[in-house]
Amino acid sequence: MLMLLQATASLLLIAGSALAGPVARADKNTVIYGSKGTVSLSSDGKKPYIMILYYGENFEGHPTFEVVSASGDTSAFELTYAESKYAFSNYQSDGPHPLAAAMDTYRVNRYNITKREIFSNRLRLRKIGVKATVHTTPLTKLPGGFECSDEDFNHIWLTGARTAQLTEIPKYTIPDFWQVSKEGSLVESSAPQALSSAAAAQLTTYQLDFQVKPVAGEFSFSILSDNLNEAIIVTCDVHNGKVTATGASKPGPIPSSADAKVGEWMSVHAKVNMTEIYVLVNNETVLDFSQTEKFTALLAATLDGPEIYSNNLTDPSFLKDFFVGTNHADTIVDGSRRDRIAYTGNLDVVIGSTYSSTYDNSFVEGSLDLLGSYQATPGFFIPTAKIQQEPFRELLDINITGLIGYSFNFLNALAKNYEVLGDKELAKEWAPRTTAMLDWAHSQLKNGLFTFDDPALTGDWNYYDPPQTGASSKFNTLYAYSLQQTQALLKDAGANTTVYETRLENLRKAIHSNLWSDTLQAYVLSNEITIGLAQDANALAILAGIPQSHNVSATSLLSTMDRELQLEAGPLAFSNATAKYGFAQKISPYASAYHLRAAFESDDDVIVRSLLKSLWAPMANPAHANYTNCFWETLDPDGTPGLGLITSLRHGWASGPTAEVSRYVLGVQAAESGYKKWDVKPLTLGLEWAKGRVRTEQGNVEVDWKFKSGLLEMTARGPENGNTEGTVYLPRPLPMPLEKSAIKLNGKVVKGDKFTVSCGQKITIKQTCA
Structure with missing residues (x-):
């Protein structure tokens, strides 16, 4: 898909539900596209041009697009994400997120597009889509599977599988959210992060010093934070000369004597003493940071002086101290x-x-x-x-x-x-x-x-x-x-x-x-x-x-x-x-x-x-x-x-x-740990048929049961590897009672309502009229 960008200021593109979908595995080259046609966007600078790309379901990954061309003032291009269309009634969509740890908590990203180039930070521009970061094997090709005569139950099983799939975050797929350079660390659209040490989370009296250069007019930082980043956030709007803080009754002005300017380094000193909080900028005022700014030379100490933490923030090795680096395990x-x-x-x-x-x-x-x-x-x-x-x-x-x-x-x-x-x-x-x-x-x-x-x-x-x-x-x-x-x-x-x-x-x-x-x-x-x-x-x-x-x-x-x-x-x-x-x-x-x-x-x-x-x-x-x-x-x-x-x-x-339907409707259950012994005990729930598979360490247990004219036909196969043994029970309840019928196991009439299956064996059960 090509996108033709023709716009002035206040251009807005809104991408809906841009987070999940069917691919193979977490392949960095896999892109799920929201649009395959060429898109032209333009604005008079007063009213934004809005386009919604609907993906139909949740996708997860890093949005991507590539600029084809741009003319006029295109300095205010925005991309917004949401799980539901209703969220677009709010400018911030369904963000910024609480409880998001070190993720990009905002749901609106702004880009100053002034020339043809590739954006390597979060998004590029040509072919609007999402680079998958999760394993997105088609749901019907997963190791486990389930299908039955009730479409509601089929949707339920698959939706649960998709939910599980999307909450599995592969290792090394989370980017470093701070861009570290010799000048300092650039922070964009990320929530302030607390120092990772257990001692830091319990501190209620300390002082903090750092230097910051606001790139986009505003910065913020947190104090008295817990490990979920619930904290007092102080935000300094340098462009408009205003300071706000969580819990503060009203904003305060930044005095001109502080000489705080966008694009220039300034010093920040914060003093926390239980409920008394002081923040000084260039030795003058109180504030905190957020959105886009650069930081360097961080020092934290207790009120009486001993240093708790110090780092110049010019080497990526510090990222682990604040959990703002990548993830090292699935x-x-x-x-x-x-x-x-x-x-x-x-x-x-x-x-x-x-x-x-x-x-x-x-x-x-x-x-x-x-x-x-x-x-x-x-x-x-x-x-x-x-x-x-x-x-x-x-x-x-x-x-x-x-x-x-x-x-x-x-x-x-x-x-x-x-x-x-x-x-x-x-x-x-x-x-x-x-x-x-x-x-x-x-x-x-x-x-x-x-x-x-x-x-x-x-x-x-x-x-x-x-x-x-x-x-x-x-x-x-x-x-x-x-x-x-x-x-x-x-x-x-x-x-x-x-x-x-x-x-x-x-x-x-x-x-x-x-x-x-x-x-x-x-x-x-x-x-x-x-x-x-x-x-x-x-x-x-x-x-x-x-x-x-x-x-x-x-x-x-x-x-x-x-x-x-x-x-x-x-x-x-x-x-x-x-x-x-x-x-x-x-x-x-x-x-x-x-x-x-x-x-x-x-x-x-x-x-x-x-x-x-x-x-x-x-x-x-x-x-x-x-x-x-x-x-x-x-x-x-x-x-x-x-x-x-x-x-x-x-x-x-x-x-x-998803787990319960496989366990009870297919009926596959571990009778001993590791499925060394396993059972198949289907509960029919009034269904006409059900089939599927359950993966074990030794291989799949496969089950297929159905009723034809009220009579049972069933197959079950045990895992091909290991030394397992299974017991297959007749589904319950049976439309035709057992006492009024005969049961054939692999073509031979047998007595009873349960049958043994050895490793790799397939059995066929057929019910006939007595």
Whole structure:
């Protein structure tokens, strides 16, 4: 595609949904084009010319274009990106992003196009498109696969696979966001970054000195930043002589005596003393930096003088100190547009969908190694890590964390990884870290329940809701689930699991005795809030076997959840009764992933279909107004994106159905870790047919079942390598009952409803009328 640029000032080109698509692998030469025709753009300098390129789904990569020609004043060419067209109603589109770590957080890039040339920074100009940076194998050619007679289910599986694919960031694909030269470092469109040391994140009194040359009239810097770059941002608009700061009641002027000018170096001194903050420019005023500027000679020291950090910023070696360099390992991020950082909390869900579709285990390994290195000496884990850093080599000597539930989620992710790979060396490596977390959790029991009164520790994935202090059903059922799920890993590592089995039994009893409500017929939110329920807590209770061990059926609890939570657009994450305590009425695909898993595990096909059809099918429908071929972070009760423009419309934690459909509708499950023994137990869900494959370390397990005139025809093939053994069960329920029919295995009439498959063997099952 050629583009003819003919424009004066205020030219604006808007590229929509420029982030994902079907290619082969992460090939730096692969470009996904948004337009193949020649495009001419012109403006009178007052009204911008706007063109929208619609890609149809999310693409991820570095935008690219090449200038063919330009005339007149083309100094204000802008390229804007968005996940949905609605975002273009806002000049900044769906940015700048919070929680974006060291990414380019802005969604609008401006270029001063004055001559024919190639732009090597972010975009070039001829053939408007996106250079892919993720593995984009066509979804139908992934190692895992699924297809059935219900198109909604097909869309759901593929959309989850695409979501997983887009959250897998290959190593060395993140560019150095600071351009380092002998003069200093040029910073364009990037959020200020905190120093990476643990000590720096805890500092509340210090002083900072640097030199800056604003290139485009404005600069900013951050103070009192946490490791997610939530900070006080001070912005200095040198061109207009105005200073603003996060939390400041009003902007302040830059006095003429400061002699601050665009294009000239100036000195900045910041003094932070808890709530008292002073910033001086050329010894005169207070400010902070952002957008485009150059920096050099950075020095940070405590108030009494000892130096914390010093660097001239003229050699790229400092980039690692602020995590603004490239990424050194394949990793999975929370969301590929926003939250491009690694989280422990979503891995339990994402690892399942990854192994069911892309089977890119290097991304799983990279994520576990990075996040697992963030374990503190008490045993819990820090919930987040920037993917630009390398794993720590020793435990962190700190005694505080946040999002405590994510530490349990991480253990479940380890268990899932071991279930798939079956590598006993991995089990031995992770067993001590696992027991450290479980032992710490046991030390926090009060009256038999995991109890925390500190709100700093008891936030969760729903960061917009109040913390769940006291004895929370969510954290206790999640703890119980972790005790249950890690049994195989610990046992195969040679650990004595008796103590953990006993703790699980006792915890189940304590949860049911103290948190079950006969009135509600569910587990209450916590011992402090007893009139409402949380979706994930009750789903996890089922998965951990808590109600079942107390003569309460899983289906009855699922019925309560359906009554209290289900809306037309999906189930609420918290029942309406919790709203008076400040809990938002939102629909969470993340919490619903556990709900779906519990319904599948309980053979409740009515609830399974309800969840898939109400929540995930609309998001996976190409006709949906906000369709991105990816699943979303959260939804409002009406089914629209739940957090407005900042909502991530491709969030890995929402991809749960891809794993669950492969596990339960195809029916392929590991009976022993590493699929040394495996089962095929299909749940038919009223479908006419289903087929697909699940990758294992020994090869594929392939399944194809269908009903012809109500009679079953089925084939199953085991992995070709290794020494595996499978057991294939008849799908349930059968339209024609088994007692009214005959079953032929490889052409011979046999008895029973399950059959053994040896390594590499293919079996054929056919049902006939008796």
